[in-house]
Amino acid sequence: MTDTLLEVRNLRTSFPTRDGIVRAVSGIDLTVARGASIGIVGESGSGKSVTNLTIMGLVPSPPAVIEADAISFEGVDLLTMRESRRRHLRGNRMAMIFQDPMTSLNPFLRIGEQLTEPLLVHGKASRRAAKDRAMTLLREVGIPDAERCMRAYPHQFSGGMRQRVMIAMALTCEPALLIADEPTTALDVTIQAQILEQMQRIRQEHGTAIVLITHDLGVAAGFCDEIHVMYAGKIVEEAATDDLFAQPRHPYTEALLRSVPRLDDETKAEFLPIRGAPPDLSQLPPGCSFAPRCDYRLDRCERVEPMLEPVEGRDSRRKSCHVDITRTQPVAANSTEESVP
């Protein structure tokens, strides 16, 4: 794709702690085209949130150590950028919405004040124009009584309404990139459906690229064109959504898909868990991080770290695994007991 919005090369974010260096993100490449919808899927601790917080420049360093070969946004290098210029981008060209809308809204300020703030801070509109814009946005995200909403405080709203306000706020400056970190996880499913639909519409109408971080494969399947699966700070597989679900090529993706019960599955078959637990990020194994839990493990997997490489010569489809799982039988797992802490 030619119209690249965000380009990240070999991003590494680590946190020195008493127990050693926690490698939250260890070498991530990510390319986001204008107007794309990209899913980053993984379990807690896989580094999906830290990746995006780093891109937004919201990881304080120090203490964090951030290294990368390149992070460029709209052709500008973010790595060497001064904080003051970065602040000019944040909330303006790139915006983020978080999981818990209550903790991301200021409880002391009326919704109207919080919504107009980005426009005023970035000097994009007069007070009056900002108010008009805020009202338009509130209607756009499905809040019927925008006038009253502007005067209300966050606590007067339900979770779904608050998340709508958050989305409206993120959109005030018409960003080119919207990072949504588990935006619907705290919400009920019927509200989740409404919010996701709203976000999809915004993407289509405004051409905003959306990076959706989620642990819910179902949400990613319905929302994203392209999915990156993360495990222990790395991308282990990336593919167009249809390809990924049709035939996962990394053992972790396959195991993850298998472990999730589906609403359309009528069988009472046993749940198929992934044995063991994710690794300690301060003591990552030398080879593949997933090897201890993997059913396809070879001797090599424990020594040599696999690289993220194209599958079938297609650049859009990549995996980091030594094994071709489509041609290999999994080794039967004989130990189901959890590892000793």
Added chain:
Amino acid sequence: MSSVVAGPSTQPVLEVRDLRVSFEVSQGGFRAKRQLLRAVDGVSFTLHRGETLGLVGESGCGKSTTARAILRLVPSVAGRARVNLREDDGPPEWHDLLGASTSQLRGLRQHVQMIFQDPYASLNPRMTVGSIIAEPMQIFRLGNRRWIEENVEKLMREVGLDPRLKRRYPHEFSGGQCQRIGIARALALDPKVIICDEPVSALDVSIRAQVLNLLVDLQRRRGLAYVFIAHDLSVVRRISHRIAVMYLGKIVELADDHHLYAEPLHPYTEALLSAIPIPDPEKERARKRIALSGDVPSPTEEFAGCPFASRCHKVMPHCSEVMPKLLEHRPGHWASCLLHENDAAGAPQKSDAASSPQ
């Protein structure tokens, strides 16, 4: 594929009738008028031995409060909840939970245990895992120290934990393992019923499956009955024999898992099912989503008619005036919706036993 969920027996173990819980709340300012919040508004169900009854609904629908009221962790204002202590298939020996004295209640709680959502918050961080699991047995004086010690190790093995870890503290365990500790503690008194309040919601998907398998396995081995409270209908479908859908303190539909998912009668169930994402992009695109407008109304509101009417996609003019009753429309399939009220099997009956889901 082998079926893991064993068939339930016909012997009832827990019966809940017309349970009501309400709280007085004041909304708005300092001198605001006190309002009555009906958290649970007439819930009835019967749970059989070896059965899992899924209790689903969105936040605030009263599913957790129902569970807590059964165990009297919150006071109920009306209704009945009783547990059958009969071991064999003979006539039930009912013991009333809600009317029991404090000492009687303590004895009955031995038979109805609970597993909580947050595995860390529900374990005392200053106690070792061994003493957490031993505590219920000590309180009920089930045996001497040696016996309890042995039982702790047996229970730990049963839930898939290494007994050598019994001197460790909860913070040394992962979320999934903590939930196993909670399960071992619940099993310590050899209960008949375990109320599982969102037992896997806080766990990662790959760990979730481990804990769910354990619960299913324990049910098969011990003939346990579960009330399984969850908001994830995909999980509930796999694990439950029957499912009750709650909305604003009421059960709006109750059916076996097949009929509830294949032929839901209540529009709310339909909308709920259609909103759940399926990890399959092709199916996702083909599905028709029923968009519910707006939010759940406040439970302090007084409803003359159906509480769901304001959001319903099949609403009829008289829905906001007439309160629908929970009626049996097919054998074992209950729903409270005016759409189906005319074709219900048999007219509504006055008697409590006849008009409550069995």
